[in-house]
Amino acid sequence: xxxxVLTVARFGFLVLLWIFVFTVVGVIRRDLFAxxxxxxxxxxxxxxxxxxxxxxxAAKAKRGKAARQLVVTAGQLAGTRITLGENQIxxxxxxxxxxxxxxxxxxxxxxxxxxxxxxxxxEDLGSTNGxxxxxxxVSGPTPVPLGVPIRIGRTSLELRP
Amino acid sequence: xxxRRWKTRxxxxxxxxxxxxxxxxxxxxxxxxxxxxxxxxGEQSRxxxxxxxxxxxxxxxxxxxxxxxxxxxxxxxxxxxxITTTFWVPAAILTTLFLGLHxxxxxxxxYADPILIPAxxxxxxxxxxxxxxxxxxxxxxxxxxxxxxxxxTGGRQLAWTLASLILAAALLLVIxxxxxxxxxxxxxGLAGIILVxxxxxxxxxxxxxxxxxxxxxxxxFSIQPGEFAKIAxxxxxxxxxxxxxxxxxxxxxxxxxxxxxxxxxxxxVITVWLLSLxxxxxxxxxxxxxxxxxxxxxxxxxxxxxxxWLIIGLVMFFGGVYLAYLLGSWVGGPFAxxxxxxxxxxxxxxxxxxxxxxxxxxxxLLGLGTGGLFGTGPGAGSPGFVPEVRTDFIFAGxxxxxxxxxxxxxxxxxxxxxxxxxxxxxxxxxxxGKLVAGGLxxxxxxxxxxxxxxxxxxxxxxxxxxxxxSAGGSSLMANWLLVGMLLRISDAARRPAEGxxxxxxxxxxxxxxxxxxxxxxxxxx
Numbered sequence: 001x002x003x004x005v006l007t008v009a010r011f012g013f014l015v016l017l018w019i020f021v022f023t024v025v026g027v028i029r030r031d032l033f034a035x036x037x038x039x040x041x042x043x044x045x046x047x048x049x050x051x052x053x054x055x056x057x058a059a060k061a062k063r064g065k066a067a068r069q070l071v072v073t074a075g076q077l078a079g080t081r082i083t084l085g086e087n088q089i090x091x092x093x094x095x096x097x098x099x100x101x102x103x104x105x106x107x108x109x110x111x112x113x114x115x116x117x118x119x120x121x122x123e124d125l126g127s128t129n130g131x132x133x134x135x136x137x138v139s140g141p142t143p144v145p146l147g148v149p150i151r152i153g154r155t156s157l158e159l160r161p
Numbered sequence: 162x163x164x165r166r167w168k169t170r171x172x173x174x175x176x177x178x179x180x181x182x183x184x185x186x187x188x189x190x191x192x193x194x195x196x197x198x199x200x201x202x203g204e205q206s207r208x209x210x211x212x213x214x215x216x217x218x219x220x221x222x223x224x225x226x227x228x229x230x231x232x233x234x235x236x237x238x239x240x241x242x243x244i245t246t247t248f249w250v251p252a253a254i255l256t257t258l259f260l261g262l263h264x265x266x267x268x269x270x271x272y273a274d275p276i277l278i279p280a281x282x283x284x285x286x287x288x289x290x291x292x293x294x295x296x297x298x299x300x301x302x303x304x305x306x307x308x309x310x311x312x313x314t315g316g317r318q319l320a321w322t323l324a325s326l327i328l329a330a331a332l333l334l335v336i337x338x339x340x341x342x343x344x345x346x347x348x349x350g351l352a353g354i355i356l357v358x359x360x361x362x363x364x365x366x367x368x369x370x371x372x373x374x375x376x377x378x379x380x381x382f383s384i385q386p387g388e389f390a391k392i393a394x395x396x397x398x399x400x401x402x403x404x405x406x407x408x409x410x411x412x413x414x415x416x417x418x419x420x421x422x423x424x425x426x427x428x429x430v431i432t433v434w435l436l437s438l439x440x441x442x443x444x445x446x447x448x449x450x451x452x453x454x455x456x457x458x459x460x461x462x463x464x465x466x467x468x469x470w471l472i473i474g475l476v477m478f479f480g481g482v483y484l485a486y487l488l489g490s491w492v493g494g495p496f497a498x499x500x501x502x503x504x505x506x507x508x509x510x511x512x513x514x515x516x517x518x519x520x521x522x523x524x525x526l527l528g529l530g531t532g533g534l535f536g537t538g539p540g541a542g543s544p545g546f547v548p549e550v551r552t553d554f555i556f557a558g559x560x561x562x563x564x565x566x567x568x569x570x571x572x573x574x575x576x577x578x579x580x581x582x583x584x585x586x587x588x589x590x591x592x593x594g595k596l597v598a599g600g601l602x603x604x605x606x607x608x609x610x611x612x613x614x615x616x617x618x619x620x621x622x623x624x625x626x627x628x629x630x631s632a633g634g635s636s637l638m639a640n641w642l643l644v645g646m647l648l649r650i651s652d653a654a655r656r657p658a659e660g661x662x663x664x665x666x667x668x669x670x671x672x673x674x675x676x677x678x679x680x681x682x683x684x685x686x
Contacts, residue, residue: 001238009235010538014563016228017570020283023224024276024577027217031275082590085657095340100591 066118067146067159075155076102084120084159089113091152092125105129105153113144120144120159129153214275215267221279222263226256229286232539236294239540240301250310251293254319255286258326265330269337270652276581277651280574281629281644285637287571288630289318291559292551294540302545314551314632321634328638329645339650343400343593350397354436356390357453361443374444375624387449388626388639391456391604392646398457399596402464406592409465433457434477445498447482448611448623454478455607460600463586499621506621521548525557525616536564551632553624557616572613575628578644579606585651598650601643 070089072080082089082099089098092110101110107127114121121141124131131138132151149156230252237244259282266273293315296308310316336342342349360368360375368374376383402409433454440450458474461467482499489500504511505519515523524547532542544550544558560568582602586595608625615622626636 001242001244006235006238006538006541009231009238010541011535013228013231013235013539014535014566014570016231017563017567020221020224020228021570021573021577024221024280024574027214027221028276028577028581030217031212031214080590083657087657095591098590 067120067144067161069160070099070113071158071160072099073149073156073158075153077155084115086115088115090125091157092127099157101152101155103153103155106155110152111138111150113150114141122150127152213271215263215271218266218275218278219260219263221275222259222282223256225279225283225286226252226259228283229255229290232287232290233293235538236290236297236540239538240294240297241307245307247310251289251315251319252286254310255282255289255322258323262326262330265333266648269333270648272652272655272657273648274581274585274651274655276577277644277648280578280581281641283574284571284629285322287559288555288627288632289315289322291555291630292318292632295544295551295558297540298545317634318632318637321637324634325638325641329641329648332642332645333649336646336649339589339594339597339646339653340591342396342597342646343403346397346400349393350401353390353393353397356386356393357436357440357449359386361440375446375449385626385633385635387444388635389642391452392601392639392643394453395456395460395597395600395604398460399593399600402460402596403592406464409461409467434481446623447499447502447621448608448615448625451478451611451623452604452607452625456600456604459603460596463599464592464596502621502623506618509618521554522616522618522622524548525554526618528557528561529617532561532564532568534565536560536562536567538562552626553612553631554616555631556613556627559630572609575606575609579603579609581651582647585647585654588654589650590654594650594653598647598654601647605640605643 068084070082070084072078077099080099090109090112091097091099091101091106092108093101093103093106094108097109105128107125107129109125110127111122111124111131114123120143122131122133122138122144123141124138129152133142133144134148134151138150144150144159146159146161149158151157230249233248233252234244237248259278263278266278293308293313296313296315299313300306300308308316311319359377363374363377365374367378368376375385375387377386436453440446440453444450454474455478458470458478461470461474485496485499486503489496489498489503493500501518505514505522509515509519509522509526511519514520528542528544528547531537536542539562542558542561544561547554547557547561550558556568556571559571563571579602582598582605586598586602589595589598605628608628611620611623612625612627614620615625626633628640629637631637
């Protein structure tokens, strides 16, 4: 084997190793920023949501801005995010809920969020203390607009794009 | 449904009653309709941010295997002065094995982390190739023909890789939800302690290799039960702490601005501390002791978010180790081994050690020094001088040939594996999963630190295997099981939220009662 080939192989292997490392980092990076649109970084201002929906469980079904995340904004789990898929989200103290909350005022199976044709509906599952969409109590399946708080005991949840 | 056609923003609220009337029935009467399985591939495109990334995994895996093949070719070019027509065979076999695991993951854990398998496969593959390189060197010096693919340590390691991948795949197939493991937590805890204790109880002739009693020997075959105990103990600690975290994090006294737990809550941590000191004394292995203790303290820290546990843990460990060192110099006996190792670490070139007990560390340091920045090239070094180069010192042998640049890239790959484990811990939604993933990832990281720190002279040398790289079935199987568990948890973490009870497998309709009321997750935005 000529010396030249050996040198190329020796350094080539090291270069390939590092290319592998950076490819892996690239995949991680794409994974981190996937689905993160510039708009979604800015959270809906709290005042706006409240002002628009004063006194009524409003539905502003914005087209083309589907909810992608369920974010807990207040309560013990504040900061939790759940990426929304095609399936319903159950909320309650029971361990098999999608979102298990340890709120003294929450029932074991408190409420659920169900998607229908791109719109999410909140439905109370016969909880003791009730589920509130903004100010109004939820009695039947109610469409949940983006950024309007769903209140369960001390916990607040919002849909975010 | 007519909802989609509403273009108005706030004005839409007025007509809300009309479609709801038609919706109402179907909602209330069908509460437990089984949700569609999220595994269907058509869904990925509609849920951004929840891509499975299996193809990225496949591409990275093939890239890693190309690297292994390049390494094997360079080795042959350097050692045999020619590249044989069969240099690619081990790499091809490994590729087939890893593709098998990839397929299992693709169908059984589609959302699992895409980095874990390729990164681990690279290290495992390079380990196999390096062991084969040692076999070739041995055959050359004995004037024998080049060993076959399945001969020697390299061939054995290839077989062990097959066994490990089967285990990892079995784990993914059997455990469909990592929460099931919490049901067997006490059994696992007991099993873990027994596994740790067996070598200490057995007579030295059956359990001692090079001064450390970590083995169970059956003739020519030996296993290291402590490797498997890691996983069992992590599961047990996680379960225990999910139950006790409230007590451990609530009641406290504030000293110097840090919240310290009450004396009586220190019980478990003291128990584990004593256990690991017993390991240190009876199994004469600092690394394993550090591993168990560090594991428990970090799981405790993750569970309670209290830095005071880390401080207590570090003080206790260093106090204990220093005490063992002092006892070793005064009393000797069971502590003598540790005293020797610490003295070698303090001065490896001391005349009384350099030719006997300190010989391996000295050779390791010399090998790394010979390699320098870029190494001598795969196959061009002489790792044969380093004792135990197949197991404990594989990183030193490798380092001589790929140099600091190559070694640091391998360390970064290890770092990324650990990072993906911790990432899964952050993203998963139940606290048991969080603690298990965090604990396993940390254990892996700590083990790498202990062995790489040991062979480079940063900390006293202690016989740990280099995960995924060292020759040896126990370590490889246990660590692949660990990766299987991380894959399972990361699958749960990255999967888009699924339905509640209906979407869960029938086996876990009755969740463990003890997990009730546990905080699900707190992810700071």
